[in-house]
Amino acid sequence: MVDVNENPFDGTDSIFERKQPLKKDTFTPDTIFHRDEEIEFYINALQDVIVGHDPNNVFVYGPTGVGKTAVTKWVRDKLEEKAEAEDIPLTVVGPINCRNYRSAYALVNTLVNEFRDPENQLPESGYSTDSVFEFLYEEIEAVGGNVLIILDEIDNIPADARNDFLYELPRAEANENTPITDAKVGLIGISNDLKFVDVLEPKVKSTLGEREIKFGPYDATELRDILGYYADIAFREDVLGEDVVPLAAAFSAQERGDVRQGLRILEKAGEYARMEGAEGVTEAHTRRATDTIETDELLDYFEHDLSSQQALTYLATTLALIEPKHEASTKRIYNLYSSIAESSGRRVKSERKIYEFLDQLSMQGLVRSAERNLGRKGGRKYIYEVTDDPTDIINAALQSSYSDAVPSNVNGILEHYLEDEATEFEAPDTTDDEQQNLWQFT
Ligand SMILES: Nc1ncnc2c1ncn2[C@@H]1O[C@H](COP(=O)(O)OP(=O)(O)OP(=O)(O)O)[C@@H](O)[C@H]1O
Structure with missing residues (x-):
């Protein structure tokens, strides 16, 4: 029987120290593991900005949850840091997730507003698509220097934005019909659709794919290091059984080599332990979490995606x-x-x-x-x-x-x-x- 005078919520948590790092991408890791080679390619592609050449366009691809966005943000921050130290004009916008935009208008509108002050934002409608593109070019010209635009899930770019974004924008400086004379635009596109570039027109393909960086799935050893790092931050001291991280890593490696899935397993295993009032997270909790993880992911699709x-x-x-x-x-x-x-x-x-x-x-x-x-x-x-x-x-x-x-x-x-x-x-x-x-x- 429930005592109606008692509050059933518990203000303490003996399992989790901080749950946020296990949650959907709201946490920025201060270390990136096992992506040295990809980072080197990236730095190489963007090095031109620092030495005063035009920025390259970069296409980053690989399956879901393998660090494409995390590495991109890390490289972006380092590039900005270096540009500032060397007094190199650089403006970076994004990553902006294309999945959230249904039309070229909506996407360009967001980009224009990224450049503008809060009091001077464009309304959500009221102009033609050509006009908002025009505004974008004006903003780019106004900031001048190197402008890098990062588009995530670029395979979801609205169909009516494909050509303008993936072909016209990166060569705006050379196009007499745009007001751009000073600024140099570089595009970074991220995708987990490996066939995306193949279906593009050859001219677009060669523009976007100027530099391609491929991210492969992680193996169990790599996932063990990455998940171990998150587990140290997320769980209280000494609550994790020694098999928990290796088991979550082995399972995720067998599936898709995806960090996000491993993080979900850890979170779920911790929740099972907490629900039971257990002192720690055991191998049994982790196995239970792996048994239900697939249904959970699909449930997420039904409910959110x-x-x-x-x-x-x-x-x-x-x-x-x-x-x-x-x-x-x-x-x-x-x-x-x-x-x-x-x-x-x-x-x-x-x-x-x-x-x-x-x-x-x-x-x-x-x-x-x-x-x-x-x-x-x-x-x-x-x-x-x-x-x-x-x-x-x-x-x-x-x-x-x-x-x-x-x-x-x-x-x-x-x-x-x-x-x-x-x-x-x-x-x-x-x-x-x-x-x-x-x-x-x-
Ligand atoms: N090498 C790594 N080191 C530390 N954290 C990582 C690493 N790889 C991925 N992560 C973390 O895993 C989660 C998923 O990574 P990320 O969002 O970068 O994947 P993605 O490849 O961009 O996936 P998607 O294509 O689904 O967007 C994030 O929380 C990220 O911080």
Whole structure:
């Protein structure tokens, strides 16, 4: 029974000293581990600024959570420090995350405002895109000297901004149509989409990719050092069992070599220990954290990264995949999407829109498409796969605010799917209608 006169919150924490370093990128480490070579390439690319040549454009790429942004910020700070000491005119803007902007207008607007004083900010609308670009060029000319613009998640740059940003901006000084005569612009683009540069027009590709720096995943030994550094700051003294960091490091190395995932495991393991009122964090807490980490990450997607229509499409793709035929064709995905959207009282969009949502999910790395030949019948169709374990996706959906869209008999169908996966599977000749009738939509 709860004593209503007692306050259940506890003002003490015997496990965590400071949780913030384990949280999403709100903490700047004062040491960067195991990136000496990448830092050397970076310094080399930006050295020209210090000796008075034009800045190079730099393209930094690699998977998620491997230090691209952390290293970029570190190098940026060192460059600014050196430029100031040597009296070299330098203005650095960013990193600005392109994912947050839906149009060229919005992105350029933010950039202009980075240059301007708080009392002279541009409003969110009211000008043409050409005019805001014009303002940007004026601001760049006004500060003069070297201007470095850092764009993070550059693969998400609004389509209507691609050419202007990735090609025109870096060569603005040479272009007579811009007011820029003095300033020298350099662009630093960061991406975790390794194919991004390949799909660019050759002229844009050679501009942005003037210098390319590749970041690979960390191995277990490297992750042990990095996670150990964060653990020392985040946890109270002597609460961490000696296996905790090595276990979190080994798990993350096996998965993607991503620091962020390792930090989440440490945080979760600490939370389990705290919830139990344990004296310290043990190997068992860490194993429990690794068991649930995948579902947690997917839950994050459902709750924060995906729009409701994308989330329903993602769920429908997973359902199509676990049906007896295990074939997520666009038609099946659309049928399932319509049923779950309708049964959960959400808007049902047109079939054409599904292609767009699937494309967006594919850009986020959540689904993959493959073209399939229809054999004698001729023609081709697209089928989709999910990149995570369907069991984890369904568990995450069930814990998310989309649980009302998950069919009530999902676990039974998932069980059959897992059995099929364990045996040599031959696709049954089931029709779409038969498959549709399997499901119990709530
Ligand atoms: N070598 C390192 N030394 C210290 N901290 C690191 C290192 N690499 C990554 N981190 C930390 O790990 C977290 C994720 O790193 P970061 O944001 O730089 O990854 P990223 O490669 O830019 O990922 P994304 O592409 O998802 O943005 C941050 O908290 C960062 O400070």
